[in-house]
Amino acid sequence: MSGPAGRSPARSTRRAGGGGRPAHTVVFACLDADTLGGVQRVTHTVAQGLAERGHDVHVIGLHRAARPFRYVERPAYHRHVVHRTPAGPLSRLGRRRERRRLAALLDRLGPGFAVLSSPSVVTRIRALIPRHLLAIGQYHGSYRHARGSWHLRAVSGHYGRLEKAVFVSEDDAWSFSEHARLPNTWSIPNPLPSWPSRTSDLTARRVLGIGRLEGVKRFDRLISAFALACGAGEPPGRAGGRARGDPPGSGPPGDGAGGWELHLIGEGAEEERLRAHARACGVADRVVFRGAVPAAEMAREYLGGSVLGLSSEHEGLPLVVAEAASYGVPAVAFDVSGGVRSLVSDRETGLLVPPADVDAFAAALAELMSPADGGDAAERRRRLGAAARVRAEAFRPERVLDRWEELFEHVIR
């Protein structure tokens, strides 16, 4: 065949379901597809959704996970692992093996798309993708996170040569297009795993902090802010905290925060330090370390929460905020990325404060716990929570899958 049809990668077949959109082969490639992590969860959710819509979906892990995790009970897609070893540097022989196995696997697939899930995957196998699969690169972090690491160079150096570079929010896509001069940006949010029918009644006096107890999540800042909001006094080590320009009177609101607790859900290396920090802040009895909670039981946690605190140093698109919003729980968050902004519009669907400004974070928490101005905190929570749930609709799986199919259409325009 000659001409454009000869170059066309996706010999599309109409789907049996008659959905109107053509079915494609879609390959997702991760460094390790079965390790427990955010990127992997998103990949498997999308893969399952697309497979259920009739696409021929394959998830490739370049390496085997050290402790494999099963995301989808009955996968409707195919799974492949290239190396039996966990992720790490490859020998010359290993690289050759990778080339051979990927070629054998990809060459037998029909035309479609290859979604490469991170800069390390893009730099490693971009050149190995055969022509009948159109390569799409994903980046799950924020522009800010990329700028502080080797990712920015990798993204700006390689993603522009792919069919599309997909980011988690429009703001991030814009930043990459402007500062990394990428001509092919696109954005697709991460999908929620499910959409709840019930919402929290927002009456429990409970602030939620959800995530691995690791440094990057900065739960120390959440504890400090929570302590300030409770009026437990200045936490220690605040020497550099306040600076010129901070609003006066953003301190603790005094009493009235009685009975509020901060529940930290997750486990990790920082737990001891965080416990000590809570003691030092005088809120040891109000900060509850809940450890890891299985995904199936998270619904109960969201239903029992009233406010979510997001204190991370970096976030791409924090799904916990979307999940909380889907249960009608509003969030207080540091404005660290376009992903956060896509979920939390200040005073509309939550409260947004400048990155690392603990005082402002505390003031925002206090507003939703027991406001100094005597307003009705519960009413505020309900208003923000309801709006947050509406906003979170955009993250419902079917919406996100529509967006993926839109992307495929766009690539072959």
Add this chain to the structure above:
Amino acid sequence: MGIAQTVINVPDCSVVVITYNDARRLPRAVRSVLGQSLRNVEAVVVDDASTDDTERVARALAEQDPRVRYVRRERNSGGCGAPRNAGVAAARAPYVMFLDSDDRLTRHACKSLLEEIERTGADFVTGQISRYYEGSRRSRRYYPELFARRRTVEGIAAEPGMFLDSFATNKLYRIDLLRRVPFREDLHFEDHVFSAELYCAARRFAVVPWTVYLWHRARARAAPTSISLRYAELDNARQRIRAARLSDEALRRHGHDQLLPERHHRFLRQDLRVYLNTLPARDPVWIAEFTTLARPYLAEIDPAVLDRLDPVARVCCSLILQGRARELAVAARSLNGPQAPPRTAVRRDGRTYWGTVPSPEMDITALRMAELPFTASRLRHEAALAVRGTRLALAVRTYDPFGVLAAHPGWTAALRLGPHRVRLTPREQPDGSLLSEAALDLAALRPGGRLGFDGHCEPKVVVTRPDGRSTSDVLLVDPAAEPVRLAVPGHRVTVRAEGAAGVLRVAWRRQGVLRRASRLAELKARAVRRLSGPRLKLRVYKGLIKVLPPRPDLALFESDVGAGYTGNPRYVHEELRRRGAPIRAVWSVARNRRNFPPGVPLVRRMSWRYVWTMARAGYWVDSHGLPLDYPKPPRTRYLQTWHGQGIKSIGFNSPDLRADFPGPRARWRAAVARWDALVAPSAEFERIFVPSNEYTGPVLRYGSPRCDVLVHGDPAAAERVRDRLELPPDRRVLLYAPTYRDQAKFSGASVRADLEEMAGALAGEWVVVLRPHPVERYRVPAHLRYFVRNAASYPEINDLMLASDALLTDYSSVMCDYAVTGKPMLFLIDDWDEYRRVERGVYHDLPAIAPGPCLATTGELICALRDLDAVSASFAAKYAAFRELWCADEKGEASARVVEDFFGLAPPAGRPRPAVPARPPVRAAVLGWLR
């Protein structure tokens, strides 16, 4: 629609590819259209009546892909306007782009611009154009500042600077706009008139920052010399000026008279510059004709627009206006390359003028060439060259417009070519210039030694004054001269005039046996590189430390990852030497670093010998971190002296270790576990640093070894600095030492003071010694070198502190050392909120504790410096508190105490051994981390 159906119904975008006698490159251009990520495109190839193979090639392309259409014009139009109009008439898509057959579109050009025009509703979208150099296969963005922001512009009046983007090619247009604004078919540079009309007609356009168009530049060819070409070029200039006039008319017609100055500015910066750049290569008749040609149009331009140009370009315009064609050739030569000084200049009332008469339109004061220190001073060397056999004969005419030579009697001059020098004996000429002759036998030079040399070098005239300091400048030769090629043993040598200014350059290329031998040497080097990769070195090292015991009489010293002989390790080393300790110290040195004193044994960092020394040394002493992945041999003792204290977040709280991957944290934890003792300059350092790095070993708190000299003073230091940096004796010295920004290392972003503004206000009283952070790169602009000395490579910062009268910094740890001196400090912290919250993180509220004024603008800084005594007096109490916090332990005996403690040496008679040698660290209960 599936992609199988991209066989065209209506294309989304038509790309009009115009071609004339370019059968060779046309397929490349068309392929760049067919390879677009927007599949639904059409390529309309418009052939302007080519007489070569173009028609056959184009028809073949159309045969192969139905998206290609071929339009042939009957008669050649001699321009681009007619074929582009024909292409627009034939285009079927609602959007159109233009492409010349010798250029290419980037892969996403059509789709990305299409999306942008659909999103913004603009009339056209313009994107970055890049020059693509076929020789080096590199591309360079053209006027990147115009495209830096992705934006929508509501009409040209909102951003008249966009006149600088007047290409027809880097844009996607709505086709109805093109039908309203056709190209003129009766002139060259129709795109200039077109873009003026276009900007007037478009109510909105969008700008995108990514490259959409690659403007191919073929390998450099010889300058045009034939008569017909010369006249063609003159006619070309005439056409360009005509296009400029027509563009002006278009602006007036659309009622945009107020934008004329911006259009004229564009003409001066782009159009006129094309001819000025190549002017030095022209003959006098051509230059005279060109001057006559350009003069009337320049006379129409408002002098205020001329004043916006850089000084030399302004001088060129003045010379055209005055019809001084001969001088114009001299001035135009200074526009490019080394930007040579004038032949003559006059100074009057502190201002400098080009030529012999001080008139305002010849003012070049802004270049500040007349006020440079001797080693940076500028001379103009114009040379005539002759090659006989392998001998290169040069007659060098030297002009000294600023009287540098007269000010330094006893100077000598030499011609330097790589390592070779030939003495020059200049003779004064009646016109005030100096004439000297030199002859070089290129066959006698053996660059690169036995293996020969591939590369080039530019001969320079070096003027040395009696105290040994020297200054050098390149030689200018006739830029129109043909390169001379000659053979010398083992090489082919080319002598040529490089660039528009005609800098003399000699290039060598190995031939014959040497060429083959060099390939062998490369193979060998590649094999060696493969065999000594970092992984292998680490493996060998780990094996070595299992079997080799460390030697107690060998110590490895390293400061700032091998950058120099400085910091705490230096003073610990000197104390050991003073004591005559039986320990041989070997210093680690990074590649390309010098400034180590003679007699200090060196080992290149990460070399095999370095690996061996790490394995053998009984002591490691360093200030940052020896290679992080290298475990310490069990019996080696590691003294971590660290390199500063201050407000910045550190260790696990620093941005490097805060990112969302755990690897770097684990690595740093293992590296810290190697430390056997930590030098702590103060209690505050200990309170912050120790828990932030989760360090649990002994702490030596006697102050900083490197601060001893600041306590005792060093009278010779000021002299050393003033001499080496050539600081004028009547100026006060401001040491400017900003710290780096974590997100922008090596970018120069940390130099936030407006040095230009400072120079304007302070140059009479102050001189700035700029000391950027070692992970920062900053080049002082040439016109500021009279006021700012770059001390980045000065070997010892202590000298700079001792020699200065005040310190300007932002968040650098240097403030804590400088406090020892008691001299005034100023803080320029315009980005404090960003820095403390996001960029870095801090432990202290700097405005609250700062021992000097915290300033947000250069204006405030200038005011504070003008009133420095009163300002610093008002900070006396805060200064004392700051010293108490950070410098209370600085007693001037830190080196001695640290050495006694760590190396177990006895104290000299008269001072008792410290009562508590190594204390367990004070653990703050919980630091509360940084905020």
